Amino acid sequence: MKKLFLIPWMLLTTLAVTTACGEPHPSSNEPEQTRPEDDGNDEEGGNVNGADGRYLVLYCSRTGNTERMARTIQSTLDCEMAEVEPAVPYDTDYNAMLDRAQTELEAIAQGDFPAITTSVESFDNYDIIFVGYPIWFGHMASPMQAFLHDHAALLAGKRIALFASSGSSGIGTSERDAAALVPEALFEESLLLTSGSLGSMATRIPAWLEELGAGREEH
Numbered sequence: 154m155k156k157l158f159l160i161p162w163m164l165l166t167t168l169a170v171t172t173a174c175g176e177p178h179p180s181s182n183e184p185e186q187t188r189p190e191d192d193g194n195d196e197e198g199g200n201v202n203g204a205d206g207r208y209l210v211l212y213c214s215r216t217g218n219t220e221r222m223a224r225t226i227q228s229t230l231d232c233e234m235a236e237v238e239p240a241v242p243y244d245t246d247y248n249a250m251l252d253r254a255q256t257e258l259e260a261i262a263q264g265d266f267p268a269i270t271t272s273v274e275s276f277d278n279y280d281i282i283f284v285g286y287p288i289w290f291g292h293m294a295s296p297m298q299a300f301l302h303d304h305a306a307l308l309a310g311k312r313i314a315l316f317a318s319s320g321s322s323g324i325g326t327s328e329r330d331a332a333a334l335v336p337e338a339l340f341e342e343s344l345l346l347t348s349g350s351l352g353s354m355a356t357r358i359p360a361w362l363e364e365l366g367a368g369r370e371e372h
């Protein structure tokens with residue numbers, strides 16, 4: 154993986170990100186206290202058997218930032234949501250976590266994807282699938298890359314809206330990751346929130362959903 158890329162990001166975010174990622178719950182961008190299993194919409198780390206609403210929110214998140222974005226989308230649309238989880242949980246030690254993430258991304262570049270515990274049987278009835286992840290070394294976090302790889306055939310022809318959180322990096326490289334993993338999907342306008350803009354989530358996300366034409370589901 155590109156160590157050169159890592160250096161500017163590390164310099165920019167040494168204080169903020171080290172604190173955030175060194176702890177399960179960062180102090181600066183405190184995740185919600187509720188966990189995915191607390192609501193009826195989430196099927197964490199298991200099978201989603203398919204499509205009883207128009208939208209599905211899928212996310213992976215280690216320190217809670219992307220999860221907060223996912224929950225805001227889910228509650229705005231009142232739709233289904235599921236967490237994409239690695240088969241082996243990430244180490245809470247920050248440096249061990251960085252090493253593993255880097256190793257996984259290098260393996261993905263060679264076509265070797267890490268195991269995950271989440272699968273979806275069918276996307277047929279969903280209008281839009283929201284796919285959220287943190288940016289890792291400029292790329293889509295490895296569990297979500299594995300999910301897209303595993304479900305590429307089922308996602309062909311589907312509308313996908315990517316959303317991501319990062320310390321400061323852009324979303325462009327991860328958009329290219331997604332396009333390579335699911336070349337036959339139809340990608341909508343993506344949404345990135347950085348550590349500087351996560352605070353405006355409550356306005357940015359509804360505005361983005363409106364641009365996509367996504368509205369609250371009727372149940």
Ligand SMILES: Cc1cc2nc3c(=O)[nH]c(=O)nc-3n(C[C@H](O)[C@H](O)[C@H](O)COP(=O)(O)O)c2cc1C
Nearest residue numbers: 214215216217218219287290291318319320321322
């Ligand atoms: C392994 C790893 C690599 C990261 N690489 C980057 C990066 O390249 N650029 C960046 O801006 N932030 C990077 N970050 C910071 C995360 O993208 C950021 O904190 C994100 O909001 C975390 O989302 P989460 O709370 O959902 O896990 C990295 C974090 C980790 C753990």
